[in-house]
Structures are given as C-alpha cells and as structure tokens.
Amino acid sequence: MSALHSRHRAVLPDWLALYYERPVEITHGEGRHVWDAEGRRYLDFFGGILTTMTAHALPEVTKAVSEQAGRVIHSSTLYLNRPMVELAERIARLSGIPDARVFFTTSGTEANDTALLLATAYRRSNQILAMRNSYHGRSFSAVGITGNGGWSPTSLSPLQTLYVHGGVRTRGPYAHLGDGEFIAACVADLKDLLGQTRGGVAALIAEPVQGVGGFTMPPDGLYAAFREVLAAHGILWISDEVQTGWGRTGDHFWGWQAHAAAGPPDLMTFAKGIGNGMSVGGVVARAEVMNCLDANSISTFGGSPVTMAAGLANLSHLLEHDLQGNARRVGGLLLELLRAEAAGLPHVREVRGRGLMIGVELVRPGSEEADPDAANAVLEAARAAGLLIGKGGGHDTSVLRLAPPLSLTVAEAEEGAALLGRALRAV
Structure with a gap:
C-alpha cells in the first residue's frame, strides 16, 4: 500500500x-x-x-479561472456578480424553459436538494415520485429519493417517496414488451400509483438517462407520456440533467429533449460538465416556481466569480466547437x-x-x-x-x-x- x-x-x-x-x-x-x-x-x-x-x-478555462482569481475569488450572492448573471442568462436561454430563473449551487446533489425544496414548497406537499434504479445525490433529501439501494444508506427521509417503473428498458416486468407497449404499461403503473396516494404529489424527478444506475434509459417519449398524467394532477416535472446535460447524449443538448413532445420540464437541475472540473451546479425553473419561497435565502459559494468564469469559458468552447x-x-x-x-x-x-x-x-x-x-x-x-x-x-x-x-x-x-x-x- x-x-x-x-x-x-x-x-x-x-x-x-x-x-x-x-x-x-x-x-x-x-x-x-x-x-x-x-x-x-x-x-x-x-x-x-x-x-x-x-x-x-x-486553455480557455484555465485562463478564465486564472484571470478571475487575480481580480476577486469570492463575494457571495449578497453582491452583484457579473459572471454569474452572464452565465445565468445563457443557461436560461438554452434551457427551453419559459421565463426561466437560474439558481447556482456547488454540486448536483445541492441542485437536486434545491429543486426538491422548490417543488415541495410550491405544491405544499412532501410526496415525491422517483424512478426505480435512480440516483440523485448524497444529501439527506437526495438519498431519500434515490431508487438504487447501493447508494441509499438510510431509509429515513423528510420526503415520502413513491417509485415508478420505466427507467430501465431491458430489465423488470415490462422488458419483454415493445417500446409502445412498454410506455403504455409504465403510464398505467403511474396512474395506478397516483390513484392510491392521499393528497397531492409535489413532483416527479427523473434522469433522462440514469447515470449511476448504469446508463439505462426508457424509450423516447416515456416522459412525454408521463407528463400528460402529471399535468392532469398539477404535479411538477424535474429533469435531473446532472449527467445528461450539455450535449453529452449527442442527439440533444438536454436529455429531456428526447421526450420533447411534453415540452420543457418545470424544473431542471445541472452540474458536473458545465464547470469542466470546477464546482458548479444549479437549478433552472420557471419564475413562478423559483420565486415561491417566502423566506430569506443566499448561497455563500454557489455562483462564485471563479467558477462562473470557468463555466462561461467552458460553455463557449463547447458551443463554438x-x-x-x-x-x-x-x-x-x-x-x-x-x-x-x-x-x-x-x-x-x-x-x-x-x-x-x-x-x-x-x-x-x-x-x-x-x-x-x-x-x-x-x-x-x-x-x-x-x-x-x-x-x-x-x-x-x-x-x-x-x-x-x-x-x-x-x-x-x-x-x-x-x-x-x-x-x-x-x-
């Protein structure tokens, strides 16, 4: 050793x-x-x-980090931050979410934690739908909605989580079905699940491609079909793009776009790739949802000048090339x-x-x-x-x-x- x-x-x-x-x-x-x-x-x-x-x-990222660090490294969200505003503007436009607002965090875990806070506050419910075999982070609330037992060290949770079929195409009770039948069976399961809940469910959180779960994914269109059911109940859709975002899937810039018939999600979380190694995460949501909190909140390290400079340089390089x-x-x-x-x-x-x-x-x-x-x-x-x-x-x-x-x-x-x-x- x-x-x-x-x-x-x-x-x-x-x-x-x-x-x-x-x-x-x-x-x-x-x-x-x-x-x-x-x-x-x-x-x-x-x-x-x-x-x-x-x-x-x-080179573009290391130069941006070095130059920004030479000016100021930290200020917190209590002060105006030009790189944070500029990156938020770009992400809001790219997100596809109308009247979007962006809140920056330091990780994907924190981004999902924030999305859960927003959804439960907006809907006044602690009931969350999540996908089987899912992974959403390491915090207490994120572990509470993780459907992968290998990454969920406690059964205690501040949330009531209900798990839905569909994230794994080639295993489980519907694996033998064709894509259309698979989607129909998963939608029927979702409807049955909602029919057995009391009160209103706050949101469905789902990775378009399950990352830690082994890069599994449903047929294109599953979440569009889910969205019709969710919308009838007023339930929000959170797309966890921590691993799928920024063009990694090749076919789309965001993973949710493989289910684009549903339109954009109500909330979208991101992290990982945007900082190219710097600690950047965040949530995008339509203004009505993002602004629903009625208590004070700040972020000490989310949206720091250095990480925002890195994100801007990295995003520019990705798009230009x-x-x-x-x-x-x-x-x-x-x-x-x-x-x-x-x-x-x-x-x-x-x-x-x-x-x-x-x-x-x-x-x-x-x-x-x-x-x-x-x-x-x-x-x-x-x-x-x-x-x-x-x-x-x-x-x-x-x-x-x-x-x-x-x-x-x-x-x-x-x-x-x-x-x-x-x-x-x-x-």
Whole structure:
C-alpha cells in the first residue's frame, strides 16, 4: 500500500470508495489523457465522473479561472456578480424553459436538494415520485429519493417517496414488451400509483438517462407520456440533467429533449460538465416556481466569480466547437466498436448508450445475474492497459461506464475500444 493510500485510510471515512486495488493518484491531465504520480499516462474514459466535459487543462478555462482569481475569488450572492448573471442568462436561454430563473449551487446533489425544496414548497406537499434504479445525490433529501439501494444508506427521509417503473428498458416486468407497449404499461403503473396516494404529489424527478444506475434509459417519449398524467394532477416535472446535460447524449443538448413532445420540464437541475472540473451546479425553473419561497435565502459559494468564469469559458468552447455533434458522431462510432469487441463474449449482456454515455453490462455467463466481480476485474485490466473507466448499475455495480470528454477523437475512440475489448476478453 502506498504511503498516500495509508494516510487516506487513516483520516477519511471507510465508505469513501477508491477505485483499484492500488488506487491511482492523478497528478495532471491534458486533452483526453491524465498522468499518475508514477508518470504513467492513461486515456481517460470517465472524466472524473462525467465532469471533465470538454478536455483536461482546456486553455480557455484555465485562463478564465486564472484571470478571475487575480481580480476577486469570492463575494457571495449578497453582491452583484457579473459572471454569474452572464452565465445565468445563457443557461436560461438554452434551457427551453419559459421565463426561466437560474439558481447556482456547488454540486448536483445541492441542485437536486434545491429543486426538491422548490417543488415541495410550491405544491405544499412532501410526496415525491422517483424512478426505480435512480440516483440523485448524497444529501439527506437526495438519498431519500434515490431508487438504487447501493447508494441509499438510510431509509429515513423528510420526503415520502413513491417509485415508478420505466427507467430501465431491458430489465423488470415490462422488458419483454415493445417500446409502445412498454410506455403504455409504465403510464398505467403511474396512474395506478397516483390513484392510491392521499393528497397531492409535489413532483416527479427523473434522469433522462440514469447515470449511476448504469446508463439505462426508457424509450423516447416515456416522459412525454408521463407528463400528460402529471399535468392532469398539477404535479411538477424535474429533469435531473446532472449527467445528461450539455450535449453529452449527442442527439440533444438536454436529455429531456428526447421526450420533447411534453415540452420543457418545470424544473431542471445541472452540474458536473458545465464547470469542466470546477464546482458548479444549479437549478433552472420557471419564475413562478423559483420565486415561491417566502423566506430569506443566499448561497455563500454557489455562483462564485471563479467558477462562473470557468463555466462561461467552458460553455463557449463547447458551443463554438460543436461538441454535441462530436459526441453524436464519435459516440456512435464508439458504440459500434464496443459492440463488435463484445460480440460473442458470454459475460457481456448488453452494450448500450447514447452519444458519449455508454454502458457495458456484465453478467455471469448463461444467466441474467449481475457479476460485480467481473466488472472489478475488467476495471483493473483496463487500468493496467492504460484506460480509465467507471462502474455503475444496480446495487451489484456490474455495469462498466464510459463517458470520455466530448472532444474525443476518432483515433482515441478506436484506441479505447480496443483496450476495453482486450480487458473484456482477459476476464
């Protein structure tokens, strides 16, 4: 065990997980690559959990951070903040939500926590609909609506949470149905659930593509069908875009747009990629909902001048270089390459994804049983070959998660697919 690993274990919580038997200390990065303390280079296909969205050490972002830090680092929301206003204006326009208001936080967890506060206050109800297999963060309220048992350490919650079918297309009681029948069955389940509740439900919170859950997704149009039911009851729709936002899915800028027949959500949360590694999260909501709070509130660190400067530079780079289009093109190629690499391997159940958001689900050969041991073995083999990937799925965490920066090149996609293919065959 390295000296740093020993020090980590001595002062940090046991539940603070580290990847790998010999954990990696990442010292620097450039583009789609990072280096460890021993000088070894890795192709990064996880981006700090989908956070390094454009590239490591992107010059525009590092310059914006440096210049802003040289002027003022912190002021809080009690003072006017030009970078925060400018980024809020851009996000409000991009959100598609009419008369939008934006509140910045420091993380996706805090963003979802804020959205829950707004929805429950607006609707005067603590009942929340969430999706099975979902993940929404680490705070007490976010854990209380998380439908993935592996990431929910307590059953206590300030909220009454009701879980809905639909987030996982290829498992569960409706997996055998066609897409249209699947949507109809999930809508019927939602109606039945609402028919058994007392009082008004505040909101449905849903990830368009479930992140920690293993990059699973429903058929396009499910949330549009849900929205018709929700609207009849006055229930709000919160789209958790912490992992799907900013063009990562390739086909759309926001994940909810795959269900665009419903129109935009009432609230939308974001984080991760917008800061390209800086701590930025937030909520977008129509003004009527955002302004419903009747108590004082501020944010000490949300919307700080430095993180807002980083977000502005990063968003400009993403839009000017059409990284959404790159995610669609290179992500489509990567998906095809991975399916070819996995063809015929008995422990690969499914290779799925959208854009640069791809999951490889592993099972025990000849069964549908998740195989977390195989996932750990592939993770180690990939690292040994020079490729960093992530894990997810249900509580068994048997899905390999690939989410490289959106600037991934064709050559890097081919290299990464070949490396992962060798790791899969080694298992």
